[in-house]
Amino acid sequence: MIQFFHVTKRYPNGQIGLEDVTFRIPRSQFVFLTGASGAGKSTLLKLIYRGLLPTVGQILVNGRNLASIPRRKVPYLRRTIGTVFQEFRLIGRRTVLENVSYLPRILGASPRQRRQVAEEALDRVHLKDRIDDLPEHLSAGEQQRVAIARALVSRPEILIADEPTGNLDPDLSREIFGLFREVNEAGTTVLLATHDRHLVEEAGGRVLHLAGGRLASGGDEVGGGGAPGVDS
Amino acid sequence: MNLAQAIAYFLREAVQNLLVGWRVALVAVFSIAVSLLTGGGFVLISGNVARLLDEWTERARLVIYLEEGVTPAEREALEARLAAAPAVETWEEVDSRAAAARLADSFPSLAPLLEEQGSVPLPASVEARVDRRSSRGEEWGLWLSELAALPGVEDVDDDEDWIRQMEGFAGIAGTAGLALGGVLMAAAILTIASVVRLTVYNHREEVATLRLVGATEFFIRGPFYAEGLLQGLLGGTLALGGLLALHGWARATLPGVAGPEGPLGRFLAPQESVALVVLGGLAGLVGAVLSLRRESLGVSETGENPLDI
Ligand SMILES: Nc1ncnc2c1ncn2[C@@H]1O[C@H](COP(=O)(O)OP(=O)(O)O)[C@@H](O)[C@H]1O
Ligand SMILES: [Mg+2]
Numbered sequence: 001m002i003q004f005f006h007v008t009k010r011y012p013n014g015q016i017g018l019e020d021v022t023f024r025i026p027r028s029q030f031v032f033l034t035g036a037s038g039a040g041k042s043t044l045l046k047l048i049y050r051g052l053l054p055t056v057g058q059i060l061v062n063g064r065n066l067a068s069i070p071r072r073k074v075p076y077l078r079r080t081i082g083t084v085f086q087e088f089r090l091i092g093r094r095t096v097l098e099n100v101s102y103l104p105r106i107l108g109a110s111p112r113q114r115r116q117v118a119e120e121a122l123d124r125v126h127l128k129d130r131i132d133d134l135p136e137h138l139s140a141g142e143q144q145r146v147a148i149a150r151a152l153v154s155r156p157e158i159l160i161a162d163e164p165t166g167n168l169d170p171d172l173s174r175e176i177f178g179l180f181r182e183v184n185e186a187g188t189t190v191l192l193a194t195h196d197r198h199l200v201e202e203a204g205g206r207v208l209h210l211a212g213g214r215l216a217s218g219g220d221e222v223g224g225g226g227a228p229g230v231d232s
Numbered sequence: 233m234n235l236a237q238a239i240a241y242f243l244r245e246a247v248q249n250l251l252v253g254w255r256v257a258l259v260a261v262f263s264i265a266v267s268l269l270t271g272g273g274f275v276l277i278s279g280n281v282a283r284l285l286d287e288w289t290e291r292a293r294l295v296i297y298l299e300e301g302v303t304p305a306e307r308e309a310l311e312a313r314l315a316a317a318p319a320v321e322t323w324e325e326v327d328s329r330a331a332a333a334r335l336a337d338s339f340p341s342l343a344p345l346l347e348e349q350g351s352v353p354l355p356a357s358v359e360a361r362v363d364r365r366s367s368r369g370e371e372w373g374l375w376l377s378e379l380a381a382l383p384g385v386e387d388v389d390d391d392e393d394w395i396r397q398m399e400g401f402a403g404i405a406g407t408a409g410l411a412l413g414g415v416l417m418a419a420a421i422l423t424i425a426s427v428v429r430l431t432v433y434n435h436r437e438e439v440a441t442l443r444l445v446g447a448t449e450f451f452i453r454g455p456f457y458a459e460g461l462l463q464g465l466l467g468g469t470l471a472l473g474g475l476l477a478l479h480g481w482a483r484a485t486l487p488g489v490a491g492p493e494g495p496l497g498r499f500l501a502p503q504e505s506v507a508l509v510v511l512g513g514l515a516g517l518v519g520a521v522l523s524l525r526r527e528s529l530g531v532s533e534t535g536e537n538p539l540d541i
Contacts, residue, residue: 049444072448072449075443075446075447075448075449076446077446078443078444078445078446079445079446083444089437089440089441089444091437091438091441094438102441102442102445102447103445103446103447105241106233106241106442106447106448106451107233108233108234108237108238150441150445153445154445154446
């Protein structure tokens with residue numbers, strides 16, 4: 001469950017990242033986050049995993065008020081939120097197994113346990129047989145699937161993806177979207193940011209649409225909604 | 233993960249990082265080693281000087297040279313004065329022949345000369361052993377000058393002056409050594425700090441990933457602290473080895489100075505040797521702490537972490 005109450009994010013340089021945004025995403029929902037480049041999608045996602053703090057407003061994630069989580073507890077919040085990015089963010093000198101099992105490793109899993117949980121996660125993205133490869137030996141689509149497996153390894157309640165198909169061609173994008181669907185069908189809340197309207201229309205479902213930092217549509221399920229913005 | 237596992241993980245990561253960046257790591261290790269070698273060298277020297285001073289101090293002597301024609305009455309008056317002084321523990325008379333024999337004993341090369349000069353006897357003297365704890369200050373000085381003014385007394389020679397000079401010298405040398413070692417240590421700490429910072433920079437993407445998946449600060453920082461610690465310990469060990477080698481070399485080439493009986497004959501005590509290595513480790517740790525301020529790990533003051541590092 002993700003809830004924003006009149007959230008505004010102003011960056012230190014004065015730039016407005018997000019302005020007076022209110023919405024609610026219930027558990028296990030699949031939601032697209034759309035908007036042109038600079039509309040505030042990445043800002044909104046970073047606020048959810050407390051990569052940023054809001055300037056104004058309240059954010060609830062899985063029932064917890066993010067403002068009241070002390071800094072040293074933030075890692076525990078992050079373990080309940082999987083994150084995927086456009087640029088994959090895999091570590092080149094680590095194998096797929098190592099990339100996927102960062103969290104199990106620091107939680108003290110033995111090498112065998114690590115391989116097992118990594119295999120399970122890779123299985124969900126249909127990439128089990130590449131577990132011992134280095135990322136550079138994988139295609140772009142495969143690399144993004146490894147990143148998704150890494151996000152899934154902690155069995156997060158929420159999966160956040162910031163333009164995960166931005167570097168992929170339409171066919172691969174559809175395939176990756178399909179993976180997110182599968183993850184969602186298994187019960188995980190998915191919030192997927194993209195500016196690819198075509199794919200969103202094709203996929204259907206709830207869409208939060210941002211324009212100029214404001215919620216232009218899709219926020220009304222909680223009653224408040226966003227002020228209509230100017231879509232650029 | 234329990235603490236032992238965590239430490240093993242930190243060390244493994246640190247060793248890997250050191251092996252990957254061994255060239256810069258070596259610079260840091262050497263700079264720590266040089267500073268500790270310098271500091272350790274001064275500790276070795278001042279330790280030996282202090283030991284010598286202790287030995288000399290134990291045998292602090294007061295020598296009263298007698299005039300040639302000293303009368304028995306004058307001797308008695310002198311001895312009465314010595315007996316009355318609480319700082320004077322014992323004394324003995326050394327006649328001129330005994331003085332010559334002793335001199336010949338200490339400086340064999342002078343023996344023929346002394347025999348030749350038998351006609352010019354050394355002055356007879358009274359040697360007193362003095363408790364230095366009660367033989368300081370103005371009163372003692374006054375007492376000495378009164379002693380020197382007694383009839384039949386030629387001169388009074390007190391070790392005190394030069395023991396004090398030596399103590400002053402040892403103090404200055406020790407302070408200078410510590411200061412020099414401190415400056416070198418500061419430089420070494422900064423070197424380690426930059427090496428660790430370089431490692432952090434090279435790992436910034438991994439650090440960002442670790443943050444994203446929910447690693448705690450402890451796990452993110454641990455390997456970097458371990459890296460600083462290892463560099464410092466290596467540097468300390470290298471310094472200890474270097475000091476041992478230098479001392480061994482000095483022993484072989486200058487046995488009179490660094491031989492077992494020489495003034496620099498004693499190596500660092502075991503605790504001092506351990507302290508040298510531990511100090512290296514501490515310096516490395518401090519360097520790592522300095523390089524791991526929040527900003528360098530991509531967290532702003534407000535605790536925000538835009539992950540754009
Ligand atoms: N770190 C930052 N500092 C200042 N302004 C920023 C920063 N990040 C984003 N912005 C600004 O906030 C607005 C929203 O950006 P962003 O959330 O990245 O949009 P999107 O992800 O939809 O492209 C933009 O105007 C952008 O310039
Ligand atoms: Mg963005």
